[in-house]
Amino acid sequence: MIKSVLITGANAGLGKEAAKQLAAKPDIEKIYLGCRNKEKAKAAQTELAASTGRNIFEILLIDVSDLNSVRQAVKRLPESIDALVMNAGGTGGRQYDQLTSDGVTNIFAVNLLGHALLTEQLIEAGKLKYAALYAGSEAARGVEEMGMKRPNLTTSSVDEFAAIANGSLFEGSQFKGNKDATDHYGSIKYMAAMWMSAMARQHPNLRFITMSPGATVGTDGFNTLPLVKQLVMKTMMRFMLLLGKVHGIETGAKRYVDGLFNSEFRSGGFYASLRGLTGVIGEQGRLFSDIDNRDFKDNAYQAVQQLISSPNLTLPSK
Numbered sequence: 205m206i207k208s209v210l211i212t213g214a215n216a217g218l219g220k221e222a223a224k225q226l227a228a229k230p231d232i233e234k235i236y237l238g239c240r241n242k243e244k245a246k247a248a249q250t251e252l253a254a255s256t257g258r259n260i261f262e263i264l265l266i267d268v269s270d271l272n273s274v275r276q277a278v279k280r281l282p283e284s285i286d287a288l289v290m291n292a293g294g295t296g297g298r299q300y301d302q303l304t305s306d307g308v309t310n311i312f313a314v315n316l317l318g319h320a321l322l323t324e325q326l327i328e329a330g331k332l333k334y335a336a337l338y339a340g341s342e343a344a345r346g347v348e349e350m351g352m353k354r355p356n357l358t359t360s361s362v363d364e365f366a367a368i369a370n371g372s373l374f375e376g377s378q379f380k381g382n383k384d385a386t387d388h389y390g391s392i393k394y395m396a397a398m399w400m401s402a403m404a405r406q407h408p409n410l411r412f413i414t415m416s417p418g419a420t421v422g423t424d425g426f427n428t429l430p431l432v433k434q435l436v437m438k439t440m441m442r443f444m445l446l447l448g449k450v451h452g453i454e455t456g457a458k459r460y461v462d463g464l465f466n467s468e469f470r471s472g473g474f475y476a477s478l479r480g481l482t483g484v485i486g487e488q489g490r491l492f493s494d495i496d497n498r499d500f501k502d503n504a505y506q507a508v509q510q511l512i513s514s515p516n517l518t519l520p521s522k
């Protein structure tokens with residue numbers, strides 16, 4: 205039974221909406237809002253308490269792109285949680301491809317490295333009891349409708365996954381001079397889904413679900429893209445909403461809640477829209493054989509483990 209949940213990136217967008225939907229479940233007794241900004245966290249806490257009529261929201265300050273902040277947050281978490289929702293993420297800000305002090309790109313740090321350490325540390329501390337859900341994306345298998353290509357991996361080796369982490373994979377001419385965060389984004393979400401699946405095998409006593417919220421309007425997700433790209437994406441999203449090809453924030457966040465509570469979702473599975481960016485969801489490993497490849501999953505896991513245990517020493521130089 206899930207009674208307590210920690211959601212990263214809970215002050216806005218899908219994270220905040222998921223907190224609201226979870227609070228509507230009477231069994232939920234505590235929701236930790238994992239946020240990097242205290243003022244924004246407090247504003248979300250107040251808003252959520254008012255809109256749900258429940259005083260079950262606690263703030264846990266955490267910047268998932270900073271490994272020290274992640275370690276401190278796990279120490280400060282006063283009790284174990286039943287479920288973790290790894291929601292913080294997106295296109296990584298304007299400096300998405302700059303390296304952090306841990307030797308990975310900002311976009312990798314916020315979408316994968318911090319969450320991987322968070323999960324490992326929670327497990328190690330005995331503070332994660334039942335389920336971990338990762339915010340995946342259809343970008344992990346390409347999104348024709350949005351002009352996003354499939355991640356362009358050739359070997360899916362440990363080194364190739366490491367090259368996603370430090371951004372060196374995206375320096376080739378096919379990536380137009382490494383100018384676009386969306387190239388990194390899809391590959392990182394792919395690697396995360398593979399890592400999650402390997403984690404499910406490593407920890408059979410816990411559930412690991414990768415769930416894409418699907419293309420969701422009404423979040424701040426595109427706000428850190430360059431202005432022109434932002435305008436293009438937002439206009440396209442509004443147009444697609446009219447055509448029923450994307451959905452609202454309630455539908456996106458409900459996918460997280462379903463992923464946590466519906467046991468039909470298999471631990472280790474990567475779930476996203478079966479077609480396009482909205483509608484019926486299904487296991488992506490059944491559609492794309494590489495997503496179901498056990499060796500590739502183990503390689504992604506190994507690359508992540510190397511980074512967690514020895515960041516910036518184990519990566520090919522950028």
Ligand SMILES: NC(=O)c1ccc[n+]([C@@H]2O[C@H](COP(=O)([O-])OP(=O)(O)OC[C@H]3O[C@@H](n4cnc5c(N)ncnc54)[C@H](OP(=O)(O)O)[C@@H]3O)[C@@H](O)[C@H]2O)c1
Nearest residue numbers: 213215216217218267268269292293294419420423424425
């Ligand atoms: N929206 C979509 O269409 C869509 C589709 C597929 C997947 N997703 C995934 O869904 C997740 C949520 O997306 P969204 O659209 O709801 O994004 P959003 O509206 O931009 O919200 C992102 C949240 O993450 C927080 N965050 C960002 N960097 C952080 C960090 N380093 N540490 C802690 N929190 C951080 C933000 O906090 P601040 O306010 O402090 O910046 C904000 O609360 C992301 O992982 C995204 O990749 C979204």
